[in-house]
Amino acid sequence: MGIIAFLVIGLLAGLIARALMPGNQSMGLLATTLLGIAGSFVGGFIASLFRSDGNVFDLHPTGLLFSVLGALLVLFLVGLAGRGRRVHV
Known part of the structure; x- marks a missing residue:
């Protein structure tokens, strides 16, 4: 049951961060x-x-609050990294 809860928390954190x-x-x-x-x-x-x-x-999963904060940070860093590769039409 732990892996299912981990996936559900990951999905919720990703949706909230987006x-x-x-x-x-x-x-x-x-x-x-x-x-x-x-x-x-x-x-x-x-x-x-x-x-x-x-x-x-130590790598360990956290609750929903820090998961959302971490996902926001990951989204921000991915946005910075992909900023130079956009194609302008």
Whole structure:
């Protein structure tokens, strides 16, 4: 049941992050889920910076709040990286 919950949290985090980020992010359901999962790991890293009991470099999933924050950060960085490759017609 853990993997299903992880996928559902990833999907929800990806959907919320895409709704909060301005602009058009054209990605499907699978890419949105992967965005949320990546955001969960980035959010886990951010959350470990605020805790004194854990190692900063331990990868662990977090709750929905830090997953959305991590997904927003991933979307922002992907937007910066893809900015130079746009084709103007």
